[in-house]
Amino acid sequence: MNDPGIASVERELREQLQLADKPVGHPAETSLLSPEQRREISIISASTASRAQVNAFRNLRTRLLAIAGGQSITTVVAPVSKGSGGSFIARNLAAAMAFEEGRNALLVDCDLLEPSQHTTMRINTDNGGLTDYLDSPAVEVEDILYETGIARFRLIPAGTAPRPDNEYFTRFKMRLLIDSLSYRYPDRYLFLDSPPVLGAPDARLLSHLADVVVLVAGYGRDTPEAIAEAAANFDPAKFAGVVFNEGV
Template identity: 60%
Template sequence: MNQPSTLSPRNGDIERPASDRNVTPAMERQTLTPAQLQERSIISNSLAPRPEVNAFRDLRTRLQATADGHNFVTLVTAVSPGSGASYVCRNLAAAFAFHDTRSAMVLDCNPYHPSQHTTMRIEPVRGGLTDYLRDPETDLGDIVYETGVPRLRLIPAGSPDEFGGEYFSSFRMHLLLDTLRNRYPARYLLLDGPPVSSGPDARILSDLADIVVLVAGYGRDSPAAIAQAAANFDPNKFAGVVFNQGV
């Protein structure tokens, strides 16, 4: 697996109540085995010491320390394509879900090159984020998928659409995040955004987030490119840079 560096800052399932059918996933998945987790590049909460697991636990703890005990929305975005933001986003979410009183949800917000459902081996037969945002008749519960990791859910990117990231600034997107966040106070939302260099979508998504984590490819993205990417975000939201060793 890839291993992120320590973040360098610049400055029993919780999915309840069961009666709330609007956010209850329609299909349950069996819990993944350690071998299956490794195949999907997802860390596991095992007793054996593993540097990459500790790195994500440390990152999680640092972010939680800035939030005064409240849940929050985190945007994870890369400096450039191939830097490993999706890997970092997925495993940071897994680290949040380690504790049996917390849960996490990944929203794949990269409609141009979605990857989370493929990596997690989930077939989004009921659609995903773009389907929900463009169709008011789509039910929220239809686009929430079990991942096989306890307390970790996925909303895949959805069907390709010519408007792509334009949906991110819509009222329906704001309402979606408010609903997901407020209904479960112990749930952490992570947005897997497009790279900063690909266009304005990462900056648009940052307006929806409480925290922004920037992923740089170790030995891949230059200091100048990292600084230019970081300048797109509100300094009060920008948590720092994760240097990802590999793709």
């Protein structure tokens, strides 16, 4: 039997997310970073000198677009272990997705204990981030969407340090947020920067919210056994493959 109280809460949350998402759309960046500034924060641009690096991310983007089949998708980028470089791959994969007009990228920093995206990208997060939104009804979606200085690329930072007793990624509000952010706009591609797979269940929990999983292994760092153990955490139907990262 359905609980009418739970159904009422679900309706209210859906309405809040829909109302909050309406004015967001795809606003233009007020100030764009120069190629040099992008190099300083380890984000590729179409004019990056290292074409091999740019083309590597373009190839990853092409594979994801083929999987997407013309639809917006949510991709978890999960490092095998700490130091594998998952955040670097997630950030630049999102940037590559935003190269072309008609595609927008949204990166969500889901490494709640050791977030790095807002620091690396030098973004002031006075309005909070993901945990603040999930913990407080007063925080709205548009409050936590930040410009990155890159056209068609937005960031949701991790937010205030999480309370240890909270299971953020299993909350119904988290599911609604991801659904709203990824499916409301057909040209928006959502990337979830995950904590390391080994040692905690968070990456596996995030994969339940996503369409695709990309595993990041540190080249010469993560053993074949560790990579196989990490890959076994995910639904094979969602598993897009392993990216070997030579640097963080």
